[in-house]
Amino acid sequence: MRNFKYLTIVFLLVIGLSSCEEVIDLELKNAPEKYVIEATLTDQAGGARVLISKTKNYKSTNDFDGVPNALVLIEDQFGNNTQLIEMPKGVYTHQTLKGMPKQTYKLKISVSGQTFTSTSVMPEVVPLEDVYQYELNLFDGPRLFTHVRYTDPIGVKNFYRFIEYKNGVYTKSIMASNDEFSDGKTVNQTIFPFEFTEESKLKKGDRIKLEFLTIEEPVYKYWFSVDNGAQGGGDNAAPANPVSNIKGGAIGYFSAHTLQTKEYTVQ
Amino acid sequence: MTSNLFKLVLFLFSFIILSISSTSAQQTFKISGKVKSAESQIEAATINIVEAKRNVMADSLGNYEVELKAGNYTFVISAVGMTTLTKKLKVSKNQTLNFELEDNANNLDEIVISTARDDRSLASPQMGAERLSMKTIKNIPLIFGERDILKAIQLLPGIKSAGEGGAGIYVRGGSADQNLVLMDDVPVYNAAHLLGFFSTFNPDAVEDITVYKTGMPSQFGGRLSSVLDIKMRQGNADKFSASGGIGLISSKLTLEGPIQKNKSSFIISGRRTYVDALLRLSPDSTINQNTMYFYDVNGKADFQLGDKDKLSFSGYLGSDKLGLAKTFGLSWGNGIASAQWKHIFSDKLSSTTTGSFTSYQNKIEVNTGIDNVRIFSQLKDWGLKQNFFWQASDQNLVKFGFNSIHHTVTPGEVTSQGQSSFNDVNYQEKFSWENAVFASSDWQASEKLNIGFGLRLTSFSVLGGGDFLTVDPEGNIINSTYYNKGEFVKTYLNLEPRLSLSYLLNQQSSVKASYVRNAQNMHMISNSTSSRPSDKWLPSSLMVKPEISDQFAVGYYRNLFDNAFELNVESYYKTLDNQIDYRDGAETFNSDNIETQLLYGIGRAYGLEMLFKKKKGDFTGWLSYTLSKTERKIDGINGGNWYNARQDRTHELALVGSYQLNEKWSLSASWIYYTGDAITFPVGKYNMDGQVFFYYTDRNTYRMPSYHRLDLGANLQLKKRKNYSSELSFSLYNAYGRKNAYSINFREAENDPSRTEVVRTTLFQWLPSISYNFKF
Secondary structure, three states: OHHHHHHHHHHHHHHOOOOEEEEEOOOOOOOOOOEEEEEEEEOOOOOOEEEEEEOEOOOOOOOOOOOOOOEEEEEOOOOOEEEOEEOOOOEEEOOOOOOOOOOEEEEEEEEOOEEEEEEEEOOOOOOEEEEEEEEEEEOOEEEEEEEEEEEOOOOOOOEEEEEEEEOOEEOOOOEEEEOOOOOOOEEEEEEOOOOOOOOOOOOOOOEEEEEEEEEOHHHHHHHHHHHHOOOOOOOEOOOOOOOOOOEOOOEEEEEEEEEEEEEEEOO | OHHHHHHHHHHHHHHHHHOOOOOOOOOEEEEEEEEEEOOOEOOOOEEEEOOOOEEEEOOOOOEEEEEEEOEEEEEEEEOOOEOOEEEEEEEOOOEEOOEEEOEOOOOOOOOOOOOOOOOHHHHOOOOOEEEEEOOOOOOOOOEOOEOOHHHHHHHOOOEEEOOOOOOOEEEOOOOHHHEEEEEOOEEOOOOEEHHHOEEOOOHHHEEEEEEEOOOOOOOOOOOOOEEEEEEEOOOOOOOOEEEEEEEOOEEEEEEEEEEEOOOEEEEEEEEEEOHHHHHHHOOOHHHHOOEEEEEEEEEEEEEEEOOOEEEEEEEEEEEEEEEEOOOEEEEEEEEEEEEEEEEEOOOOEEEEEEEEEEEEEEEEEEEOOOOEEEEEEEEEEEEEEEEEEEEEEOOEEEEEEEEEEEEEEEEEEEEEOOOOOOOOEEOOOEEEEEEEEEEEEEEEOOOOEEEEEEEEEEEEEEEOOEEEEEEOOOOOEEEEEEEOOOOEEEEEEEEEEEEEEEEEOOOOEEEEEEEEEEEEOEEEOOOEOOOOOOOOEEEOOOOOOOEEEEEEEEEEEEEEOOOOEEEEEEEEEEEEEEEEEEOOOOOOOOHHHHHHHEEEEEEEEEEEEEEEEEOOOOEEEEEEEEEEEEEEEEOOOHHHOOEEOOOOOOEEEEEEEEEEOOOOEEEEEEEEEEOOOEEOOOOEEEEEOOEEEEEOOOOOOEEOOOEEEEEEEEEEEOOOOOOOEEEEEEEEEOOOOOOOOOEEEEEEOOOOOOOEEEEEEEOOOOEEEEEEEEEO
């Protein structure tokens, strides 16, 4: 359905020859601060990473202001607790902790007298078969897109996320998918850029890194619902925060996922 | 249950019969005849008999009949688009009297709001209704070179535009899907072309539109907020003619004429936009490979079979196509066909029978070279509608009948060819059967008091053929039951009373009050700000209950300065039940489980509407003002508290004027102002995923900036020859270039990524258009 957004843009380009964008000043209210938790656990060592911060006024800077001195524990389904270490401020990691597919993990955070918990099941690995460039002719003419090939396991629900880096920089395009239409199929997934600008075009010599994640349904729901306005755009009539799987009143998510990476150079 | 139903119907009819008062015993004479124009019969003419303080409506074939005591009477005959005729008559015997009215519109059919509403509206208990005809409506500035009837009505109080330049409307706090749009009595499901910038109604094919904001006559039902009853033109039964228009974005052509002179006629009207032809001129290969156009064709044939029967066939076909090179294509459109038979049984009883088919379909095609996928969805209705009109007495017109519609919704079929990433999917088709019986009576209780009451009993049966879900409040499926095809899964019954009163205070003013209940069983939920062709209709099911609205309204109506001016003030309070919205993060495509993605709640809307018209003279126009509040309360949204609906606009003002400068030139202008839509803006931000995310709390607590816009128009009547006339229309949309916000977005500042900036997108800052219209 993302395609539709682009169609709307085409239309506006054509009909609204006089359409224009302008930066304006807007007075926004302030809301009480809320804790923000971004927690991941992967099937690789060092993949356990929890970032804790707070919401802030929209006029302040976009820097990450970590919340220090939290107790961050990840518990496996046998009751073993591992404490994550703060390094640097507000970022809690572990050098050796890694998750196993099909296991359930529990996140427990205590900070300034508040407790937040979440559970996540790490899905099974789905082999990443190929990452390659392919040209599509969409509304701004021929353009190269990274494509990802994998074969979806038949008969089970699967959820995926794709993270693209161009020359070491994250492209900020949030792509998550499910197998509702592709159960058991070999899928060639197109990775769309965050914005269709000249800058976001893939050019010869660009070094592309693609991370392929298998995620569980609540985490898919989180990424899917980012489209509801979390990135500040779109024509959603009712913007809302992404649907969180964290209990205790924080926003954000806890994702136990598997991770595979492939790189290629644009030809 | 059947016997209960029977009792209800019985009750309904006895209710109507009771209202029939006996007339006095003094001797009366029968005056009857026909109202017609030079070209054909006139539908819906009104005969006002001044001394008797009576209003008589001619039927759809132009026939009228009235019984009067002996004496001298003045007959004032009026009809939309016609010059009012006054005739004096001494009644001393039964006699036939025909009236021939003259067309008062110029030769070209144009829209402007009716300036010719007569005094009968004072006495009629009908309120909240407005009739606009293409003929009487003179000048309002064009938008995109078209006189779009759905945009014209947005200049009336209580009817709000769904967005910049859009044909979508909100009526008295209702949603866009709560308007019953009827084209010659057949429902139209998607009344928009090109994401709402054009309506599906070709101005050349439209005769008139009647909008009911409240007090819907009981023959209408199925939507909560309004009825837009659009009548298509019938062809000229006297001579062949062609008319058309050439504009910057679209062109159109209409042919009409007799099939058999003065007995039968046809009209066919086509329209196509050519934005893509302009695209093709672009040397830029990124633009010239895209497709974007729509077309529509209207056709109608009318056959007068003797004095008592009339048969009409009409059809509509329209389609939109959007395509990105050869990779991506989207098309959607409506197809409508109907046959209508009008029959006069006797002086007192006539009937209209309509059989119809309507479909709306939407198709997405993706062809990337790797994947070749087609997604198809459709809604299909077969309908039968029977209306009887019975002049039970001079003081009482009774209408009754039934309506039956079978709905088939195909929510989505995914098919792919060759090797593909996708499986073929067929979502469960949804079948339902909607029935209604209705009766109403317009009763002149006394010289001053008119009462209209009606009842409509509707049943909506969810039919089997698949699994039906029961879902708990958290959206989890708790039960799924299979029903065979044709099996009744659930039947919802609703009784919809309609009551209206008018009381004439004096010859110039009246007060009215009304109550109306409506039920709606076909729902469209949309979570985007623009009208999307992918928005789907969803029938009531085990979980989705019929939406119900109750509306109370009062009004004051006054004619001033010998009917040169008219003032209407209405106030309403409306409650809405079983309103539907999506959960946060809803995936709306999976139609088999759509019920797990829905939330339910209530709504309320209230307001005050004022319309002040100048109807006579070289300068005509009106001022309309609406003060209103629209709220929703839905469990799971905004903490379960009341919040402003998006269309909650506190103030809305429209000022419309047109001036006939001389024989050749006429000028027009319209200015509108409204409070910005209620909207949700972020209250903060945070870091997530290596970027900035925005933080939202309460729903719709902010406002878009106020919207205002001036449109100017001018018509130049070119030299008339014997059989040819033509006209040039110029218009300027948004004449003073107000940068109205179409959307407001938040992003990293371009010159300082560590900061956030707010970006306003404006469409259509000045949009001139010119079109040439001809008729021969």
